[in-house]
Amino acid sequence: MEKVIVICGPTGVGKTKLSIELAKKLNGEIINCDSTQIYKDLNIATAKVTKEEMENIPHHLLDIKDISEDYTVCDFQKDARLKIEEIKKRGHVPILVGGTGLYIKATLFDYQFKKEEKVNLYDNLSNQELYDKVKKIDSKVDIHLNNRKRLIRFLNYYHNHHTSIRENKTDKLLYDTIIIGLTTDRKTLYERIDKRVGIMVEDGLLEEAFKLYKKNIKTKAIMTPIGYKELFLYFEHKITKEEALNKIKQNSRRYAKKQYTWFNHQLDVTWFDVNFTDFKKTIDEVLKYINSKDDKYLL
RNA sequence: GGGUCUAUAGCCAAGUGGCUAAGGCAAGUGACUGCAACUCACUGAUGCGUUGGUUCAAAUCCGACUAGGCCCU
Numbered sequence: 001m002e003k004v005i006v007i008c009g010p011t012g013v014g015k016t017k018l019s020i021e022l023a024k025k026l027n028g029e030i031i032n033c034d035s036t037q038i039y040k041d042l043n044i045a046t047a048k049v050t051k052e053e054m055e056n057i058p059h060h061l062l063d064i065k066d067i068s069e070d071y072t073v074c075d076f077q078k079d080a081r082l083k084i085e086e087i088k089k090r091g092h093v094p095i096l097v098g099g100t101g102l103y104i105k106a107t108l109f110d111y112q113f114k115k116e117e118k119v120n121l122y123d124n125l126s127n128q129e130l131y132d133k134v135k136k137i138d139s140k141v142d143i144h145l146n147n148r149k150r151l152i153r154f155l156n157y158y159h160n161h162h163t164s165i166r167e168n169k170t171d172k173l174l175y176d177t178i179i180i181g182l183t184t185d186r187k188t189l190y191e192r193i194d195k196r197v198g199i200m201v202e203d204g205l206l207e208e209a210f211k212l213y214k215k216n217i218k219t220k221a222i223m224t225p226i227g228y229k230e231l232f233l234y235f236e237h238k239i240t241k242e243e244a245l246n247k248i249k250q251n252s253r254r255y256a257k258k259q260y261t262w263f264n265h266q267l268d269v270t271w272f273d274v275n276f277t278d279f280k281k282t283i284d285e286v287l288k289y290i291n292s293k294d295d296k297y298l299l
Numbered sequence: 300g301g302g303u304c305u306a307u308a309g310c311c312a313a314g315u316g317g318c319u320a321a322g323g324c325a326a327g328u329g330a331c332u333g334c335a336a337c338u339c340a341c342u343g344a345u346g347c348g349u350u351g352g353u354u355c356a357a358a359u360c361c362g363a364c365u366a367g368g369c370c371c372u
Binding site: 034101102103109111112113114142143144148153157166168169220224225227252254255257259261265 | 325326327328329330331332333334335336337338339340
């Protein structure tokens with residue numbers, strides 16, 4: 001049986017470290033599932049693995065796009081599935097690693113992204129008008145009146161496919177999957193996140209951000225991740241450096257919190273409490289679990 | 300030691316005798332199939348420093364106490 005292994009969890013728990021150790025043991029190759037690490041030039045703020053950390057383990061879907069380009073879950077699904085097949089063909093184990101839940105889910109499950117033409121027929125409508133339109137098409141959808149982005153998406157979807165997006169739900173899994181979640185108590189995680197921001201600064205976060213700032217192109221790729229937009233405000237003298245860094249910490253904590261909500265409710269995750277003082281124990285625990293699920297990977 | 304001002308949720312605060320104590324921030328919870336590190340929603344004081352009193356009715360008025368700020372000594 002050919003498994004696909006997934007490592008998910010909040011930002012800052014040690015997914016990267018575990019993924020490399022697992023890849024070494026299981027003859028694996030890593031597929032990045034982090035929406036911001038797809039892009040080139042976004043390294044420190046996105047906590048991207050360094051060449052040294054990789055330890056010669058093949059990594060895929062890192063640095064594949066320029067910051068001026070757009071990339072969506074639809075692109076990722078296509079790319080990731082291709083990579084999974086390639087890795088399997090080599091007789092290796094695909095290990096999906098990242099914190100972007102939607103990307104992981106869309107890859108693993110039978111999400112259908114059919115061809116669409118881009119339309120912006122709805123930009124001038126008020127939220128109420130959008131909402132009424134949506135309700136008229138499908139009275140059962142529960143997109144909130146204020147969630148303009150989702151309302152427009154619904155209408156665009158309907159325009160293209162003439163069905164309600166709600167009917168797109170699926171629980172059909174395309175791969176034999178083991179989903180491993182890394183976790184720790186909230187307090188420890190938050191401390192790690194705060195500390196990591198300090199390390200990022202030492203590693204040159206401000207320089208990286210300033211380089212992007214000077215380009216003066218505020219693309220989606222730059223403005224989405226946590227770390228740049230906050231520092232841009234500092235560069236524009238709107239807030240102090242201290243405030244910017246605190247904002248980065250806070251946004252990271254909130255992000256981690258949201259990731260928990262997502263993973264807990266959207267995927268069937270088996271959680272492992274990380275042992276930070278002896279990470280080997282965590283690795284062993286996870287390996288043991290994988291082994292119990294599939295005895296092909298003997299230790 | 301004397302005078303004076305203040306005390307409402309983790310923080311900032313509105314409220315100046317009468318519906319169930321505004322709001323913001325922080326925090327927590329949740330939704331989420333084409334921007335997902337996105338977008339959006341929900342949640343908080345049975346109580347107004349403590350304690351007596353006035354009143355049909357007190358966060359609101361009066362007294363004492365406690366704590367803090369400022370001024371004087």
